Amino acid sequence: MLVVEGVVATAAHGRMIFGHTVLNPERQGVQMTAKMAVLAAMLSIGLLAASGKTFASSGNPVMYLAWQPATEVLEYHSCGAGDACWVAHVKSRKTKQRIATLRCDGEKLFSGVAGQPEAMVAGDCHPFEHENKFQRIPAALRALLQR
Structure with a gap:
């Protein structure tokens, strides 16, 4: 007898009983190992996405600076060279389109x-x-x- 998702089955030959697949006990270990690998990968991706940190293309974390109005965000990240090189973008919170940019390449200031x-x-x-x-x-x- 095998229980799959709360359904009790007496025959375990891969048949469908009450809409649930009944597993063959000899193959159950292989199927569970594959399921665990998929679940581990999904959990890893989910944790990475939910970590709350965004990284710029340079690999440096994006910081959000205080900004008004609330419909916009001010993102800042350094681009290496020990924080002498940095970029700040004002973006629309909804569309993520850039409204303004201020950046330093380590020597000159651009906007x-x-x-x-x-x-x-x-x-x-x-x-x-x-x-x-x-x-x-x-x-x-x-x-x-000009605000």
């Missing part, structure tokens, strides 16, 4: 607004190299967007 080409705005990034960097970036983006 851009959706629909316009990016332009160099300063020959250096010194104003953003202090401990108040995460207050200056939102202020510069508000000025860029």
